[in-house]
Amino acid sequence: MKLLSLKIYSNGRNGLESDELFFGEHITQLYGPNGCGKTPTVQSLAFCLGYPADFREEIYRRCSKAALTFSLNNGVYEVSRVIASRDVAITVRSPLGEVSDFYSEGDYSEFMFELLGLQYPNLISTGDKLSKPFISTFLPLFYLDQDDGYRDFYSPKGNQRFIKDQFSEMMRLLFDQPVKNSFDAKKDRIDTKQELARLDELVQKRQSDVEFARRNLDESEELQEINEKIDALERELQNLSVSGNEHDGAVSVFSRLIANNLERIRTIQTDLSEIGKRERSVNRIINEINLEINALSLNEESRRIFLSFSEICESAGCQLFSVSSSSYAKNLLYLKDQIKDLERNSDEDRRKIEALTATRESHEKQNEELIKERDLLLKSNEMKAVIDTISRIKSEIFSLQTKKADFEKYSTLQTRYFDAMTSRNKVYEKYQALSGERSFSSEIIRLRSDLRTILLRWLDVINTDNIDKNISFKDDFQPVFGSETVSQLKGSTKVRAVLAFHAALLELAMVRQRGIFPFLILDTPKQHDINNEDLGAYVSELKVLAKRFNTQIVFSNTEFHYIGDEQDEEWVPHYPGEKHNMFYRNTP
Numbered sequence: 001m002k003l004l005s006l007k008i009y010s011n012g013r014n015g016l017e018s019d020e021l022f023f024g025e026h027i028t029q030l031y032g033p034n035g036c037g038k039t040p041t042v043q044s045l046a047f048c049l050g051y052p053a054d055f056r057e058e059i060y061r062r063c064s065k066a067a068l069t070f071s072l073n074n075g076v077y078e079v080s081r082v083i084a085s086r087d088v089a090i091t092v093r094s095p096l097g098e099v100s101d102f103y104s105e106g107d108y109s110e111f112m113f114e115l116l117g118l119q120y121p122n123l124i125s126t127g128d129k130l131s132k133p134f135i136s137t138f139l140p141l142f143y144l145d146q147d148d149g150y151r152d153f154y155s156p157k158g159n160q161r162f163i164k165d166q167f168s169e170m171m172r173l174l175f176d177q178p179v180k181n182s183f184d185a186k187k188d189r190i191d192t193k194q195e196l197a198r199l200d201e202l203v204q205k206r207q208s209d210v211e212f213a214r215r216n217l218d219e220s221e222e223l224q225e226i227n228e229k230i231d232a233l234e235r236e237l238q239n240l241s242v243s244g245n246e247h248d249g250a251v252s253v254f255s256r257l258i259a260n261n262l263e264r265i266r267t268i269q270t271d272l273s274e275i276g277k278r279e280r281s282v283n284r285i286i287n288e289i290n291l292e293i294n295a296l297s298l299n300e301e302s303r304r305i306f307l308s309f310s311e312i313c314e315s316a317g318c319q320l321f322s323v324s325s326s327s328y329a330k331n332l333l334y335l336k337d338q339i340k341d342l343e344r345n346s347d348e349d350r351r352k353i354e355a356l357t358a359t360r361e362s363h364e365k366q367n368e369e370l371i372k373e374r375d376l377l378l379k380s381n382e383m384k385a386v387i388d389t390i391s392r393i394k395s396e397i398f399s400l401q402t403k404k405a406d407f408e409k410y411s412t413l414q415t416r417y418f419d420a421m422t423s424r425n426k427v428y429e430k431y432q433a434l435s436g437e438r439s440f441s442s443e444i445i446r447l448r449s450d451l452r453t454i455l456l457r458w459l460d461v462i463n464t465d466n467i468d469k470n471i472s473f474k475d476d477f478q479p480v481f482g483s484e485t486v487s488q489l490k491g492s493t494k495v496r497a498v499l500a501f502h503a504a505l506l507e508l509a510m511v512r513q514r515g516i517f518p519f520l521i522l523d524t525p526k527q528h529d530i531n532n533e534d535l536g537a538y539v540s541e542l543k544v545l546a547k548r549f550n551t552q553i554v555f556s557n558t559e560f561h562y563i564g565d566e567q568d569e570e571w572v573p574h575y576p577g578e579k580h581n582m583f584y585r586n587t588p
Contacts, residue, residue: 001116003028003519003552004069004076006045008584011064011084016584023554024569026546027539030556030583036573037583038556039146042523044068045554046143048079050090050108050135052157060084063584072115109134116516119173122183124164130183131163138170139517141505146523150494152486153478153501168476175447175514178430180476185434192431199424206417213410215351218359223407226400229260233397257396261367268360275349275356282342282349289339447508448473454507455479458500462530462538466493492529499525499538503545510549522555532560543568 003023010017018041030038040059047053048068055063060083067080075095082089090102092111102108112135113120125131140149140156148155154167163169164181172179182188429441452471459467467489468482478485479501489497499522506520520542525535539562542553547567564570573581 002071007067009064010587015587016062025567027568028554029562030571032573033580048081051139121179124181142517143521171477178433189434196427203420203424206420210413210417226404230400265363455504458503461541462496463534464496495529519552524556535560
């Protein structure tokens with residue numbers, strides 16, 4: 001999604017309206033004094049996306065609607081939402097001109113979730129009833145409201161948390177993770193188990209396809225080498241057709257084919273020698289490990305014999321053999337695992353030896369035929385020599401193209417196998433979560449680790465010194481600094497931590513290619529809590545993020561003034577008001 005423009009329309013005579021305001025590619029700054037209309041403008045943006053807003057009474061009375069345009073999937077959408085009536089009334093015009101009207105927050109949220117490609121699951125409410133996610137529960141990940149947004153890492157409107165584990169559920173939706181509390185858990189478990197079984201079969205089949213393709217693959221040459229040889233042979237054909245002495249040229253072609261074949265045979269022989277050395281080394285290591293296993297077994301047997309003689313150690317609590325006894329099983333298991341790994345490698349080497357030997361024999365036989373054909377060519381007339389050479393080159397090109405096709409097929413099968421494994425692992429994580437086998441998946445552990453790393457960097461960017469950098473998480477994604485939760489942080493430290501968290505979250509979402517809302521909207525960061533220098537460093541780093549991922553940053557401010565570039569936009573009030581310029585003009 002890319003924000004394009006925003007406009008607030010007048011509610012008839014003596015109304016208020018704004019210009020059509022165009023968003024910057026990277027940063028959009030609303031700059032002006034208090035009371036000039038910055039906050040209702042920022043609120044209107046979130047309002048059009050589906051977030052509830054409490055406008056001042058003058059806005060309800062004098063403005064009719066807010067209109068937002070944004071691009072998504074190479075199309076432009078127009079959303080207008082009625083302000084004058086406090087009931088939900090939203091109209092969406094699609095890129096194809098289709099118009100949809102929505103009169104409830106739930107219906108509009110369902111439409112937006114589908115449009116954005118988000119899950120729309122059946123969740124559990126705080127009253128253990130069926131509940132659905134809303135845009136108003138999801139958007140606070142990327143929108144910090146002036147009143148509530150800087151009090152917590154997740155601050156929905158009026159702190160309304162009607163969904164059980166609401167913050168965790170929204171984070172899971174953002175990163176496409178299994179929900180924590182599914183209302184349809186039992187049915188989901190059955191369906192997910194069936195899907196897991198299907199994907200297990202698919203993974204096995206695709207793994208078998210890859211192994212079969214690999215066994216039939218001639219690995220004595222790389223794909224790039226094959227392409228180069230095809231190009232060289234095609235040049236030979238072209239040169240043969242323009243050569244002045246066709247007979248000698250034909251003989252030369254055969255000589256080069258023979259030389260190329262000999263080079264392949266030497267390369268294969270070198271590979272066979274290296275594999276042979278490796279196999280002998282592996283066998284030697286296996287023998288040494290077996291000697292270690294025998295030594296361990298003898299030591300354990302000795303321990304058992306000596307334990308029968310009380311004179312060796314008369315103490316009832318004797319620990320003479322305690323270390324040996326406790327480590328014996330671990331060492332034995334480790335050594336046997338090493339042997340298994342080495343034997344697997346040996347089996348793979350034997351397969352390669354068989355394949356390379358067969359390829360070498362094929363090249364040797366082919367060379368014998370080439371030499372015979374060249375000898376006959378020397379005795380033949382000019383026309384027959386050229387025809388035979390062209391036939392041989394085309395045959396060689398066909399053989400190489402067949403090898404190339406085998407490589408490409410193998411690559412395609414590998415990709416399909418990897419895709420099946422990825423889908424299978426994702427469903428497996430979901431099944432584990434639904435089965436309650438663990439509180440969170442390994443992917444969520446990785447997400448938290450990545451979030452911690454990025455959050456630490458953003459805390460430094462905004463100069464957050466008075467905080468413990470030993471970050472852990474509670475309730476899945478709620479950062480804890482040492483032993484302090486966000487509620488224990490005060491003043492500037494809290495605001496900095498909240499700003500750092502949301503910047504880190506946006507960065508992580510973009511790194512993970514989950515840019516559902518690829519923007520961050522900050523309605524008047526607490527300027528009295530953060531000096532301009534630190535806020536400037538924060539916005540400058542957001543600019544770097546915007547350049548890297550093509551994200552958008554929208555923020556309003558009174559004291560701090562950001563100087564942007566041609567990719568940024570600055571919205572300033574320019575309609576005369578009683579005390580200062582305003583964003584809205586009076587309509588006659």
